[in-house]
Every structure is written in C-alpha cells, then in structure tokens.
Amino acid sequence: MGTMDGILDTVSAKHPLLPLLELLKKHGKLILVGAPTQAHELPAFPLLGGRKLVGGRVIGGMKEMQEMLDFAAKHNVKPKIEVVAIDYVNTAIRRLEKTNVKYRFVIDIENTLKPSSN
Structure with a gap:
C-alpha cells in the first residue's frame, strides 16, 4: 500500500x-x-x-x-508468460473463463504445428 x-x-x-x-x-x-x-x-x-x-x-x-x-x-524486465501448445488452446480459454490464469498465454506455434507429409 x-x-x-x-x-x-x-x-x-x-x-x-x-x-x-x-x-x-x-x-x-x-x-x-x-x-x-x-x-x-x-x-x-x-x-x-x-x-x-x-x-x-x-x-x-x-x-x-x-x-x-x-x-x-x-533493466532486465521480462514478461511473465505461460507457453502452451496449440492443442492446449481450448483448455487455456476455459482457464481464462474461470480466471485460473497467473500469466499471459503464449501459443508455441513453431514447436506444436508440424508440416503435413505428402
């Protein structure tokens, strides 16, 4: 205070x-x-x-x-984030709705989306 x-x-x-x-x-x-x-x-x-x-x-x-x-x-100021996989997004949204979030969500696209093999 x-x-x-x-x-x-x-x-x-x-x-x-x-x-x-x-x-x-x-x-x-x-x-x-x-x-x-x-x-x-x-x-x-x-x-x-x-x-x-x-x-x-x-x-x-x-x-x-x-x-x-x-x-x-x-000043070494860094964001506090929670990195989540793309397949966790629906769960992350439910957590947002319940206000069960401590940090901002960052979706790790690069490591969770895999190119299709044709």
Missing part, C-alpha cells in the same frame, strides 16, 4: 481501479493502456487526497516503442 510511483495497467476488461490507486504513493501515476468495452468506475477521493494521476494511451509510436524496449533490456 502506498509504495509504488507508477502502475502500467494493461488489463483490457473492466476491473476495479481502487486497489491499484491504493498501491500508489502520493503523486503516483496510474496509466491505462488496456481498452475495456465498459467504462471503469474511477473513485475521486483516492485521487484527490493522494494527488494521484490517471492517464491513458492506446499505443505509442515507433520512438516510444523503441524507448520502452531499450528500458526493458537495460
């Missing part, structure tokens, strides 16, 4: 923002880059009392993208 300078929220579904705002220090920033289909509820008092900011952006340009990749490489 109250320990983070900034949070980059990539969730593309409606979800509560209050827990994220509570994690921010005074003058902290919450940046939304996910695109939910329903509007978020944004509580005013945590923003006002903590002098916190909420902003958003759909996507940056090439310069911003390169800066982000350079920053990630410099």
Whole structure:
C-alpha cells in the first residue's frame, strides 16, 4: 500500500481501479493502456487526497516503442508468460473463463504445428 510511483495497467476488461490507486504513493501515476468495452468506475477521493494521476494511451509510436524496449533490456524486465501448445488452446480459454490464469498465454506455434507429409 502506498509504495509504488507508477502502475502500467494493461488489463483490457473492466476491473476495479481502487486497489491499484491504493498501491500508489502520493503523486503516483496510474496509466491505462488496456481498452475495456465498459467504462471503469474511477473513485475521486483516492485521487484527490493522494494527488494521484490517471492517464491513458492506446499505443505509442515507433520512438516510444523503441524507448520502452531499450528500458526493458537495460533493466532486465521480462514478461511473465505461460507457453502452451496449440492443442492446449481450448483448455487455456476455459482457464481464462474461470480466471485460473497467473500469466499471459503464449501459443508455441513453431514447436506444436508440424508440416503435413505428402
């Protein structure tokens, strides 16, 4: 609580923002880059009392993208993912529906699709 300078929220579904705002220090920033289909509820008092900011952006340009990749490489920032085979996709979708997912799924196409032998 109250320990983070900034949070980059990539969730593309409606979800509560209050827990994220509570994690921010005074003058902290919450940046939304996910695109939910329903509007978020944004509580005013945590923003006002903590002098916190909420902003958003759909996507940056090439310069911003390169800066982000350079920053990630410099600071050894790596994504947390779960690699799954193509034949696991239906199970992965069921897990998503049950919110039984800890990391983003990445489908390993190269190692799970085999060329047909004719």
